[in-house]
Amino acid sequence: MDHSKKTYYTVCPYNCWPINCGISVTTCAGKITEIKGNKYHDFSKGRLCIKGQSCGEIQNNGHRLLNPLRRKGERGSNEWERISWDDALDIMAEKMSRNINNNHREANGIYHSHGNIVQRINWKILTPRFANLLGMTLWDGNFPCWYDVGVAQELTGYWGLHDPVEMGTYAGGVINWAQDPCASMANMVPYILQIKDRGGIVVTIDPRVTQTAALSDFHIRPRLGSDVYLANAVAYILLKENVFDKDFVQNHSFGFDLYKTHMSTFTPKKGAEMCEIPLSEIERLADIYANVKPLCTNLTRGALGKHWNGVQMVRSILCLIALSGNVGVKGGGGVWGEGVDWNLKLNGAVRRRKDIAYPPNNFNAIDHALETKTVNTLLVVGGNPLSQWPNLNRLRRQLKELDLVVVFDLFMNHTAREAGDIILPATSWIEELGLRTSNTHIYIMDKIIDTQGECKEASVWMDELAKRLGVTDYFPWKSKEDCLNDCLDSPACKGATIAKLRENPGGMRANIMDVPFNDFVFSSKSGKFEFYSQKAEELGLPALPVHEEPIEGVRSTPELAKEFPLALISARRNTHFHSFHNSHRFNPTLDAVEPEPLLWMHPKDAAKRSLKDGDYAEMFNRRGSGVVKIELTTEVSEGHVSLNDCWPELNEVTQSISAVSPHVTDALGLGGQPCYQNTLVNLKCLRRPKTPFKKGVSGLP
Numbered sequence: 001m002d003h004s005k006k007t008y009y010t011v012c013p014y015n016c017w018p019i020n021c022g023i024s025v026t027t028c029a030g031k032i033t034e035i036k037g038n039k040y041h042d043f044s045k046g047r048l049c050i051k052g053q054s055c056g057e058i059q060n061n062g063h064r065l066l067n068p069l070r071r072k073g074e075r076g077s078n079e080w081e082r083i084s085w086d087d088a089l090d091i092m093a094e095k096m097s098r099n100i101n102n103n104h105r106e107a108n109g110i111y112h113s114h115g116n117i118v119q120r121i122n123w124k125i126l127t128p129r130f131a132n133l134l135g136m137t138l139w140d141g142n143f144p145c146w147y148d149v150g151v152a153q154e155l156t157g158y159w160g161l162h163d164p165v166e167m168g169t170y171a172g173g174v175i176n177w178a179q180d181p182c183a184s185m186a187n188m189v190p191y192i193l194q195i196k197d198r199g200g201i202v203v204t205i206d207p208r209v210t211q212t213a214a215l216s217d218f219h220i221r222p223r224l225g226s227d228v229y230l231a232n233a234v235a236y237i238l239l240k241e242n243v244f245d246k247d248f249v250q251n252h253s254f255g256f257d258l259y260k261t262h263m264s265t266f267t268p269k270k271g272a273e274m275c276e277i278p279l280s281e282i283e284r285l286a287d288i289y290a291n292v293k294p295l296c297t298n299l300t301r302g303a304l305g306k307h308w309n310g311v312q313m314v315r316s317i318l319c320l321i322a323l324s325g326n327v328g329v330k331g332g333g334g335v336w337g338e339g340v341d342w343n344l345k346l347n348g349a350v351r352r353r354k355d356i357a358y359p360p361n362n363f364n365a366i367d368h369a370l371e372t373k374t375v376n377t378l379l380v381v382g383g384n385p386l387s388q389w390p391n392l393n394r395l396r397r398q399l400k401e402l403d404l405v406v407v408f409d410l411f412m413n414h415t416a417r418e419a420g421d422i423i424l425p426a427t428s429w430i431e432e433l434g435l436r437t438s439n440t441h442i443y444i445m446d447k448i449i450d451t452q453g454e455c456k457e458a459s460v461w462m463d464e465l466a467k468r469l470g471v472t473d474y475f476p477w478k479s480k481e482d483c484l485n486d487c488l489d490s491p492a493c494k495g496a497t498i499a500k501l502r503e504n505p506g507g508m509r510a511n512i513m514d515v516p517f518n519d520f521v522f523s524s525k526s527g528k529f530e531f532y533s534q535k536a537e538e539l540g541l542p543a544l545p546v547h548e549e550p551i552e553g554v555r556s557t558p559e560l561a562k563e564f565p566l567a568l569i570s571a572r573r574n575t576h577f578h579s580f581h582n583s584h585r586f587n588p589t590l591d592a593v594e595p596e597p598l599l600w601m602h603p604k605d606a607a608k609r610s611l612k613d614g615d616y617a618e619m620f621n622r623r624g625s626g627v628v629k630i631e632l633t634t635e636v637s638e639g640h641v642s643l644n645d646c647w648p649e650l651n652e653v654t655q656s657i658s659a660v661s662p663h664v665t666d667a668l669g670l671g672g673q674p675c676y677q678n679t680l681v682n683l684k685c686l687r688r689p690k691t692p693f694k695k696g697v698s699g700l701p
């Protein structure tokens with residue numbers, strides 16, 4: 001056996017864009033001896049947050065699924081027997097072929113997400129290819145995550161995809177609008193500090209005092225859901241003071257006059273009243289948008305998209321970015337989303353069949369398809385609906401009524417345990433060859449160690465299943481490397497091959513524009529930045545950004561607020577990333593840091609309920625209830641409570657409707673996530689302290 005040490009380069013499996021922190025893995029005799037940050041990585045330069053540092057705990061984890069399993073008892077009884085891959089695939093083929101033979105291919109559904117299937121190529125290419133060749137309904141894990149932001153961008157025609165190095169090097173300031181990089185995407189923080197070190201300004205807009213807010217020069221705490229008023233009041237001042245980018249407006253925008261008239265109704269005085277902040281804070285923010293050049297607005301994804309009015313919030317901010325002259329400017333821009341793979345012409349992709357009426361990819365449509373059994377078999381690939389989707393009681397029942405539920409994962413997650421019939425064991429991030437892309441770079445994720453137990457790559461078992469169902473050309477390549485090279489054969493990836501990527505441990509820059517939108521060509525109907533959105537008008541949406549109160553809120557539903565007076569913020573903290581690895585609980589390091597749902601609560605709100613720091617309390621509304629541990633802090637304002645998202649036991653108290661109306665999501669071909677930031681709750685002290693979970697991973701199912 002070769003006992004020499006070998007070092008491989010890969011990226012963190014937690015899928016944070018746009019950083020994708022680099023990791024180096026050293027092995028000896030096929031065993032991992034060290035996992036650490038990759039100092040050659042262009043952005044992360046060897047730094048890893050606690051999630052990245054502990055990602056080595058995923059592989060040799062006693063809770064890993066290592067063999068296919070079949071349910072023995074009732075659904076949800078958590079009794080399993082080991083079966084062979086052949087038996088598992090035969091059972092699946094038998095159930096799925098019924099729908100195919102009955103001419104209802106779309107009744108075979110697949111929900112795929114990036115939870116464990118972190119290899120970009122699986123998520124973006126190979127799983128959709130499998131579903132499309134078989135005519136299956138395909139639901140993409142993006143729908144619970146960020147599509148409102150996508151809709152807003154689609155309506156303006158603007159996707160500002162900049163990279164963190166550019167921001168750190170050129171921005172004169174950054175506005176973290178509803179973003180907390182210290183908790184999520186920690187490797188953005190050095191670039192924010194770089195701006196500060198150069199004398200630039202750092203602003204955070206967040207109702208909570210986050211770590212990012214603490215390092216900022218200026219922190220605005222608007223009322224939850226009032227962001228349209230804040231952005232539009234700033235626009236009002238820029239327009240009134242005549243300090244906007246006239247060249248951009250004249251040459252590269254559409255509908256400016258209508259926008260200007262519309263903005264005249266958003267006076268700063270009204271903005272201050274609606275946002276519940278001093279007028280001076282709006283004036284100071286306007287001064288920053290008018291005078292700091294270039295100014296980057298860090299929107300990333302997620303936070304604003306979890307609001308009922310998230311699309312309008314993001315649109316109003318995108319308009320502000322354009323108005324202040326920060327579009328197509330190095331160090332400016334507005335959105336830190338994913339990028340390169342929008343430009344990849346990946347050859348492995350297969351288009352969906354047009355002869356099938358697929359249930360769309362948004363929450364309302366999925367709910368309807370499950371309720372009516374339009375979809376009756378469901379393959380869950382790298383996702384965990386019983387952690388991520390709302391209205392869990394209903395979803396739990398719907399899943400249990402399906403003909404077949406198969407879960408492919410690293411661990412026995414909530415969905416597998418409660419609704420699964422067949423469980424398939426997945427390879428982890430370093431047991432298969434793959435790729436990842438950021439806004440600007442392409443990275444290899446190499447196969448570093450042997451596959452554990454009987455785990456298989458998704459594309460391997462999908463090929464075996466496809467053949468059983470009569471599709472023989474799902475995986476026409478001789479090897480995974482051939483497949484990936486074929487996928488990389490596109491203008492955006494010019495020159496990149498697996499061999500070249502192995503030679504470039506810091507990743508390879510994609511062949512894309514240096515600065516997004518510096519050609520001022522926008523993906524809107526007019527080809528310009530649309531202050532007035534023609535697409536929105538066609539879809540029956542407001543063509544200009546408007547404020548709408550949350551569907552539940554102290555102002556919008558005052559009667560309900562008497563019963564449930566606290567507005568719940570569903571936030572991200574640095575120990576969670578969605579429901580990865582069963583909501584982090586199979587990672588001992590992360591589990592030890594936050595083993596229970598901690599609810600931030602203002603001391604005055606706690607005193608009204610006789611709650612003390614460390615108490616357990618029942619959090620409830622009319623939809624459901626769950627147990628939380630109280631953490632007293634003034635970092636959340638009175639009337640608000642804040643909880644890390646992805647605690648399945650508590651999802652029942654969150655909203656159960658899509659934040660974007662289905663006709664919009666269907667028309668745009670985008671998903672529509674459930675909105676979380678519109679939930680009113682109340683709390684009561686549990687008379688006897690009760691531990692909601694046993695401590696540590698041993699308390700897991």
Ligand code: SF4
Binds near residue numbers: 047048
């Ligand atoms: S910030 Fe943390 S979780 Fe995100 S990619 Fe980097 S190491 Fe991974």
